[in-house]
Amino acid sequence: MSMNRRNFLFAAAATPALATAPKPVLASSPAKNSFQGTYRFTVGDATVTALLDGYLDAAPQMIPGFDEATxxxxxxxxQQKLYPGGVRIPVNAFLVEHNGQRILxxxxTSSFLGDTLGDLNKALAAINVSADTIDVIALTHIHPDHSGGLIDANGQAVxxxxQIAxxxxxxxxxxDDGIMASVPESSRGFFQIARNTVAPYADRMIMHSGEQDVLPGLTSLPLPGHTPGHAGYLLQSAQEQLLFWGDLVHMTALQFDNPNLTIAFDTDAKQTVATRLGMFDRAVADNLLVTGAHLDFPGLGKVxxxxxxxxxxxxxxxYGA
Structure with a gap:
């Protein structure tokens, strides 16, 4: 297994604080509003709630080949604009209530990526769901904006x-210590954050590989490129389907029109694009309802x-879901 060294270097150069500071920031942004975003809808017999953790700004240097004219x-x-910090994108999570279980x-992000993020617990509180009632957390990958909320300020399980899937x-x-040692020192903070966030759950992990039934009605779907093991999850209930595709798309306004556009945190840009195009074609052919961590909130639609x-x-x- 290998790391795309160029992309890690690019990401580290764009955001050097990620490896060294306790509260790294992707791009400077104004203080956030107190709004907590939730949107509840149904998929067959399942109830799904989109939860807005906040937003971040992807600076131009984080977008290879950034061309302002385009x-x-x-x-x-x-109907969007380029903010002083860059292209503004949300960070979403999703609560699935299905077959008597609560699946996140x-x-x-918790406090890992600055003060415009970290509102997941507020969003859960807004729908009267406490952290100790969550049965499974299905991670699409282990970047800090997806796994940071697993731990509190003391590194303990939230x-x-x-269980963690x-x-x-x-x-x-x-x-992998060998891979961690092979990347620039400024990028090793990603590895440590990844390890720290899942460590308290080490004795309650659900590991999956390929297209696998992780839980009844929830199937893992490999979507490599953004990270080597990046995955989506296909929810199936009462003849209806919803694909949670993680970070297949970061910028809703840009990457459907131009699916070749990548972001610095894609560890393998070529594979990321190939995976995206393949999934776009599948979503069109199967008329799939899709959602993702960075689609414009509430992030629910079709390709x-x-x-x-x-x-x-x-x-x-x-309405009224």
């Missing part, structure tokens, strides 16, 4: 009764073919 019109088309897809490839990658590639069609609001 980026600005694309953002404007999506990803766990937010979810006292939860994660891909075997993903877990092994971040726990459509367009004359110049692909388009994202937000799903209509489910």
């Amino acid at each position: 980026i600005l019109p694309a953002l404007e088309k999506a 897809i990803d766990a937010g 979810f006292a009764n939860a 994660v891909g075997q490839t993903e877990y092994s990658f971040w726990h 459509r073919k367009a004359a110049d590639g692909y388009a994202y069609q937000p799903a209509p609001w489910q």
